[in-house]
Amino acid sequence: MGKVRVPSFRRVREPARRGWLRGAPAPGWVRVLPWALVVGVGVATLVSPHSLDIGFLLGAIPPLAGLSYGPLATALLGAATVGLLTVPAFHLNDPGQTDLLTILFVAALSVFVSFVRSRRDAQLDLERAVAEAAQRAVVPPLPERVGPVGCAGLYRAAQRGTLVGGDFFDVRDGPYGVRAVMGDVQGHGLSAVATVASLLGAFREAVLDLPDLEAVAARLDRRLVVDSARSAHAELFATALLLEFTADAGAVRIVACGHPSPVLLRAGRVTEIDVEAWTPLGLGLSDAGPLSGVSVRLRSGDRLFLASDGVWEARDTGGSFYPLVERLTQLADHEAPLMTELVWADLLRHSPEIRDDVTMLVLTPGARPFNS
Numbered sequence: 001m002g003k004v005r006v007p008s009f010r011r012v013r014e015p016a017r018r019g020w021l022r023g024a025p026a027p028g029w030v031r032v033l034p035w036a037l038v039v040g041v042g043v044a045t046l047v048s049p050h051s052l053d054i055g056f057l058l059g060a061i062p063p064l065a066g067l068s069y070g071p072l073a074t075a076l077l078g079a080a081t082v083g084l085l086t087v088p089a090f091h092l093n094d095p096g097q098t099d100l101l102t103i104l105f106v107a108a109l110s111v112f113v114s115f116v117r118s119r120r121d122a123q124l125d126l127e128r129a130v131a132e133a134a135q136r137a138v139v140p141p142l143p144e145r146v147g148p149v150g151c152a153g154l155y156r157a158a159q160r161g162t163l164v165g166g167d168f169f170d171v172r173d174g175p176y177g178v179r180a181v182m183g184d185v186q187g188h189g190l191s192a193v194a195t196v197a198s199l200l201g202a203f204r205e206a207v208l209d210l211p212d213l214e215a216v217a218a219r220l221d222r223r224l225v226v227d228s229a230r231s232a233h234a235e236l237f238a239t240a241l242l243l244e245f246t247a248d249a250g251a252v253r254i255v256a257c258g259h260p261s262p263v264l265l266r267a268g269r270v271t272e273i274d275v276e277a278w279t280p281l282g283l284g285l286s287d288a289g290p291l292s293g294v295s296v297r298l299r300s301g302d303r304l305f306l307a308s309d310g311v312w313e314a315r316d317t318g319g320s321f322y323p324l325v326e327r328l329t330q331l332a333d334h335e336a337p338l339m340t341e342l343v344w345a346d347l348l349r350h351s352p353e354i355r356d357d358v359t360m361l362v363l364t365p366g367a368r369p370f371n372s
Contacts, residue, residue, distance in 0.1 A: 026068035034064040038080050058085055062110035074114040078107030139168050147173040148249040150364035152336035157357055166192035167308050167359035174207040182306045182361055183240035195236055198227055213244040214291040217255050224282030237282035249365035255293035257281050260312050265303040270328045304363040310356035314347055322350050336362035
C-alpha cells in the first residue's frame with residue numbers, strides 16, 4: 001500500500017450531512033442563475049436588431065428565485081421578468097396576453113413557494129440547533145487534558161442530517177484515577193440517543209463510586225439490563241471499551257466488552273493490545289463469569305488510539321476492511337488532533353460510503369496540551 005498523503009482538508013469531500021435537496025442552503029450557482037438569466041435575456045434582446053424568440057427562458061426565473069431567495073427577492077425577480085416581457089424596447093417577439101398571464105401566475109406561485117420554503121428552512125435550522133444542543137449535553141466536547149492524560153476525539157454520525165448517533169466516548173477524572181469509555185449502542189441516529197445518555201450517566205456516576213474498572217463495566221451492563229426490562233421488545237445492548245489510568249499515568253487497565261481493542265503507538269511502532277473480549281453490555285456480564293481486564297505499562301510518548309466499528313469495519317469497493325494499524329504506522333508522527341482528522345480523511349478515500357457511526361479517541365498519558 002502506498003504512503004498515506006496528508007490531505008488538504010478543503011479538497012476532502014466529506015459525506016454531506018444535509019445536502020441541498022435535504023434542506024441545506026442552495027449552492028451559489030443556483031442563486032446567481034436567475035439574475036444571470038435576467039441580464040442575459042435583457043442584453044441579448046437589446047443588442048439584437050431582430051426580435052428574438054427567447055421569451056420562454058423568462059418562465060424559469062421566478063421558480064429558480066424561489067429555490068434560494070426569500071419572498072421579497074423572488075417578487076423583485078418576478079417583476080423584472082414581467083418587465084422584460086412587456087417593455088417594448090426588448091421586443092421579445094410581441095408576447096400575447098396568455099404569455100403575460102402565465103408569467104404573472106408563475107411569479108405569484110413562486111413567491112408563495114419561497115415563503116413556504118423560508119418557513120421550512122427556519123424550522124430545520126431550529127431542529128438542527130436543538131440536535132446540536134442535545135449532542136453537547138449527551139457527549140460534550142472533550143477537554144484537551146483530563147488529569148495527566150491528553151485527549152483528542154472525533155465523532156461523525158452515520159445517519160444523514162443528524163449530529164448524534166449510537167457511538168459515544170467520555171474521559172473523566174475521579175478518586176480512582178482517570179477513566180475513559182468508548183461505546184457503540186444498538187441502532188443509529190436519534191433512536192440510540194436515549195441509550196447513549198443512560199450509559200454515560202451510569203459511567204459518570206460509577207467513576208466516582210466504584211474502586212475497580214470491572215465494577216464500572218458491570219454497572220453499565222446492569223443499567224442496560226434494567227432499561228431493556230422496561231420494554232418487552234427493547235433488547236438493548238452495546239459494545240464498550242473501558243480504560244483506567246494510574247495516578248501518574250504510568251499504566252493503564254483495559255476492559256473490553258465486545259468492542260475492538262485499543263491500539264498502542266510507541267516509538268513509531270503500532271500494536272493492537274491483546275484484551276480478552278467479554279460479551280457486550282446488556283447481555284448479562286455476570287452470567288459469563290467474572291470480568292477480567294489487562295494492565296499495560298506505559299512509557300513517555302506512548303499514545304492509545306481507540307476506534308469504533310465504523311473505522312475497523314469500513315470496507316472499500318472490493319470488500320476489504322480498512323487497514324487501521326497500517327495507516328496509523330504512517331501517521332504516528334502527527335499530533336493527536338491532526339491524527340484523527342487524517343484517519344477520517346483517509347477513511348473517506350478508502351470507503352466511499354460510510355454506513356456506521358465513526359468514533360476515534362486518542363489518549364496521551366503525561367502529554368502537554370496540544371496547543372502549547
